[in-house]
Amino acid sequence: MNDMTNVQSVLRRLVTIWADFEGRLNKVDIISRINRGKITLEDYKAILLNHRQQVVEGSRWISRAASSIEAPYLDQRSSILRHAATEHLDYKMLEADFVNCGGKASEITKGTKNIGSEALHAWMMHKASQQNPFDLLGAMFIIEGLGKNFAGNWVKKLENCLSLSPEQTSFYRYHAEHDEDHMEELEDVLASGILAIDGMEDQIVKTAKVTGRLYLLQLEELGNV
Amino acid sequence: MRDVYITSAGGFLPGSPITNSQMEEYLGYIKGKPSRFGKMILRQNGIQTRHYALDTDGKPQYSSAEMAANAIHTALERSTVSKDRIEFLSTATTQGDTLVPGFASLVHHNSDLPPMEIASFQSVCASGMMALKNAYLNLKAGEKETALSVASEFSSRWFRPGFYEDYLDHSGDTEVNNDAEFLRWTLSDGAGALFLETDIDSGQDLALKIDWIDLCSYADRYEPCMYAGTATNDMPSALPWASHPSPSNAAAAGAIMLKQDFDLLYRLFPTWVGHYLSLVEKGQIKPEKVTHFLPHYSANSLRQRMVKLLEKTGSMIPESKWFNNLTRIGNTGSASIYLMLEELMRTENLTEGDQILCFVPESGQCIVSFMQLTVVRGK
Numbered sequence: 208m209n210d211m212t213n214v215q216s217v218l219r220r221l222v223t224i225w226a227d228f229e230g231r232l233n234k235v236d237i238i239s240r241i242n243r244g245k246i247t248l249e250d251y252k253a254i255l256l257n258h259r260q261q262v263v264e265g266s267r268w269i270s271r272a273a274s275s276i277e278a279p280y281l282d283q284r285s286s287i288l289r290h291a292a293t294e295h296l297d298y299k300m301l302e303a304d305f306v307n308c309g310g311k312a313s314e315i316t317k318g319t320k321n322i323g324s325e326a327l328h329a330w331m332m333h334k335a336s337q338q339n340p341f342d343l344l345g346a347m348f349i350i351e352g353l354g355k356n357f358a359g360n361w362v363k364k365l366e367n368c369l370s371l372s373p374e375q376t377s378f379y380r381y382h383a384e385h386d387e388d389h390m391e392e393l394e395d396v397l398a399s400g401i402l403a404i405d406g407m408e409d410q411i412v413k414t415a416k417v418t419g420r421l422y423l424l425q426l427e428e429l430g431n432v
Numbered sequence: 433m434r435d436v437y438i439t440s441a442g443g444f445l446p447g448s449p450i451t452n453s454q455m456e457e458y459l460g461y462i463k464g465k466p467s468r469f470g471k472m473i474l475r476q477n478g479i480q481t482r483h484y485a486l487d488t489d490g491k492p493q494y495s496s497a498e499m500a501a502n503a504i505h506t507a508l509e510r511s512t513v514s515k516d517r518i519e520f521l522s523t524a525t526t527q528g529d530t531l532v533p534g535f536a537s538l539v540h541h542n543s544d545l546p547p548m549e550i551a552s553f554q555s556v557c558a559s560g561m562m563a564l565k566n567a568y569l570n571l572k573a574g575e576k577e578t579a580l581s582v583a584s585e586f587s588s589r590w591f592r593p594g595f596y597e598d599y600l601d602h603s604g605d606t607e608v609n610n611d612a613e614f615l616r617w618t619l620s621d622g623a624g625a626l627f628l629e630t631d632i633d634s635g636q637d638l639a640l641k642i643d644w645i646d647l648c649s650y651a652d653r654y655e656p657c658m659y660a661g662t663a664t665n666d667m668p669s670a671l672p673w674a675s676h677p678s679p680s681n682a683a684a685a686g687a688i689m690l691k692q693d694f695d696l697l698y699r700l701f702p703t704w705v706g707h708y709l710s711l712v713e714k715g716q717i718k719p720e721k722v723t724h725f726l727p728h729y730s731a732n733s734l735r736q737r738m739v740k741l742l743e744k745t746g747s748m749i750p751e752s753k754w755f756n757n758l759t760r761i762g763n764t765g766s767a768s769i770y771l772m773l774e775e776l777m778r779t780e781n782l783t784e785g786d787q788i789l790c791f792v793p794e795s796g797q798c799i800v801s802f803m804q805l806t807v808v809r810g811k
Contacts, residue, residue: 215746219709222745226706230653233699242696243655243666356702360695390744 213408214397220412221348228349228419229356235426241361244368251365252310255378257429259301260320262378264328266295272335272343280339283399286392300378307375319432323425330421334414341401344393345415349422351389354382434630436571437639437808439513441774442506444499445622445761449481458484459616460593462608463600469610473617482620482762484588492589495529496623497538500584503625503770504543511627513578520579521550522567524559524766526587527660528552539582549576556658556796557728558647559583560766561803564626565645571630578630583766584623590660590690591616595683602684614692615658620762624770632808638777640788640805646711647801650703654798657697660690697795704793705741707800712747717802723786724776725749727756728768728793749789755780768792769803784809 232238237254240246269291276284305315320328334340358379365371365379373380402408450458452474456466485494494502500523508515521540528535534552549570553562560583567579596608632639655665662670663686676682711717742748757775764771769792776788786807793800 212746215744216713219713219745219747222702222741223706223710223713226702226709229699229702230650234653242699245666360699364695390741394744 211398213402214394217397217402217408217411218394220408221345221415224345224412224415224419225349225352225356228423229352231419231423232357232426235423237426237429241364241368244364246365246368248308248369251369251371252305252308253429255301255305255308256310256315256318257321257324257425258378259298259305259315260318261324261327261425262301263298264331265297266291268328268331268335268343269294271332272340275336275338275340277339280341280399280401283341283396283401286396297378297381300381304375304377308371321425321428321431323421323423323428323431327418327421327425330417339401339404341396341404341407342410342414344396345411345413346418347389348393349415349419353422354385355389359383433572434574436568436642437629437632437636438626438642438773438777438805439629439632439636439639440507440510440627441770441777442503442508442510442625442627443622443771443774444502444506444624445483445771446485446494446499447483447487449760450484450620451481452479455482455617457488458486458490459588459591460490462593462596463606465607467613467617468607469613470617473610473614477618477763478759479618479620479762480759483622485586485621486588486592490592492586494586495538495542496525496527496584496586497529497535497542499586499621499623500525500535500539500582500625501542501544503584503623503767504539504545504580504582507580507625507627513627513629515544516546518545518578518580519548519576520567520570521545521548522553522563522570522579522581523551524553524555524561524563524581524583526554526556526559526585526765527590528554529586535584539584545580555766555799556794557765557768557792558794558796558799558801560624560769561645561647561790561792561801563766564803565647567626567628568642568645571628574630579628580625581628581770582623582625583770585619585765585767586621587615587619587690587765588621591619596689598680598683599686599689603686608689611691611693612689614694615690618763619765622761622764622767622771624764624767624774626770626773636808637810638782639808640773640777641808643804643806644716645801645803646716647799648707650700650707650798650800654700654703655693655696656797657700657795658690658692659796661687663687665691665693665696692795700793700795700798701738703798704800705738708791708802709745709747711802712745717789717804719747719749721787722749722753722789723783723807724780724788725754725791726769726772726776726788727754727791728763728772729756729758782807782809 536550536552673682788805
């Protein structure tokens with residue numbers, strides 16, 4: 208049984224988890240303040256500083272996940288490797304935004320992960336080290352959903368509220384514009400035969416849930432290093 | 433537990449249909465000037481005609497309770513049951529006629545019904561579903577055998593110039609913003625009533641069995657999105673209108689205008705869709721089994737956003753099965769789903785076993801509700 212019914216069921220469960228995640232995200236202090244337009248430049252810089260420490264590790268877990276993929280899933284491995292390549296310099300945008308907001312380059316490049324980012328990073332690396340870790344598609348659904356569903360709104364609010372220019376919001380702007388079509392890619396990978404792996408559907412869903420929770424932790428713990 | 437059926441429905445739409453170009457003749461011109469936003473908002477919501485309980489001088493022709501009573505009257509005219517046998521009246525509205533007493537009392541007073549238990553529900557669009565669920569459960573539990581559930585809205589009176597001009601005079605602004613204009617060009621007036629019974633005899637030509645009603649609030653995670661009675665939806669700084677020194681102070685501060693936070697409205701979508709998909713995943717909703725889908729939505733453009741996601745998740749109900757009268761009778765808030773059901777029962781050729789799915793999202797502070805009905809035809 209690996210027809211479109213299974214793919215649709217996984218997508219339904221992922222969208223449901225996303226909805227719950229998004230609702231909880233709106234309650235996190237920093238996000239609630241962005242939504243309400245009650246944010247300062249220092250808050251924004253703190254977000255950039257904290258976020259960079261996770262993003263810089265992003266291509267590590269994606270490429271490790273790729274290296275954990277064995278035959279017969281070699282086509283999927285190639286596409287995940289390509290994905291790692293498209294994102295491996297993303298963190299430089301965060302650094303540039305930080306500097307353009309008046310921050311020191313050395314502060315952001317030498318920053319360390321907050322305790323939420325530590326948990327998120329450890330979880331992603333742990334998952335990526337398992338054999339054929341396609342459950343990380345659930346994690347990607349959450350993380351890229353943030354780009355698609357949230358980044359655009361954040362940029363608008365931040366620019367209105369703090370009078371920021373595009374060179375101060377390049378990272379969020381880029382992801383708002385480029386994370387749009389991943390739903391189709393995800394659908395393709397889900398339909399490519401990976402759901403034949405025993406228990407994979409439930410694992411994808413669970414990994415999405417845990418990743419969402421740890422992402423919130425990262426935002427709740429801004430500055431707590 | 434007993435089975436509960438909707439055995440008749442009545443609707444009331446005041447006056448003649450009002451076209452888009454006539455709207456401001458009825459609502460009035462704020463500061464004497466035509467609105468800059470109206471045309472754009474009408475393009476988004478797709479509404480062509482609606483009804484107002486106002487005349488062109490802005491004078492009310494009915495109260496909301498009178499409209500509700502008229503809808504009840506029609507529902508009972510279509511029923512074989514004498515009004516003396518009605519045991520329960522459940523009412524819904526966004527804003528009743530008075531602050532005190534409750535809306536159900538006013539409707540009861542106007543409806544020529546005998547003494548009975550009543551209940552008032554006040555929310556926004558979902559209040560209609562709350563009222564209906566209470567009536568449904570009273571019958572299901574065997575507490576009552578007959579009930580009326582009625583929803584009525586008189587939104588247009590809120591959109592007359594006097595409801596904005598105190599604020600403009602005080603703030604120095606020359607016009608109201610899009611958040612305040614949106615609902616002015618979207619909501620209109622009307623009432624609907626549903627009559628519920630537990631026992632249906634074989635002489636009943638058409639009844640809708642209520643399979644279930646599901647309603648969930650997500651106000652734990654959102655600020656108010658459609659609101660009046662506070663100048664802002666930033667809750668830490670929001671002052672309820674009655675906490676201002678006087679009602680006129682509240683009006684001058686902008687706490688009386690009915691507003692919609694547009695940014696937030698778009699953020700509610702994933703929550704509504706997520707709730708729907710969880711019901712599909714649980715097997716409670718089976719999209720392929722739905723014969724008639726009655727979605728209440730405030731704007732035609734909003735529906736486009738959902739279609740792709742629903743298709744990808746195998747949860748789309750084909751548009752050929754959608755039934756909606758928004759473009760003709762407007763958005764009547766809590767009464768909308770009642771007026772859709774009333775029209776469906778009156779005009780569609782319903783067949784035994786047809787499944788009807790009603791969808792009522794409320795942007796007020798994020799509520800979502802669904803109801804499933806099954807068509808029963810007399811022998």
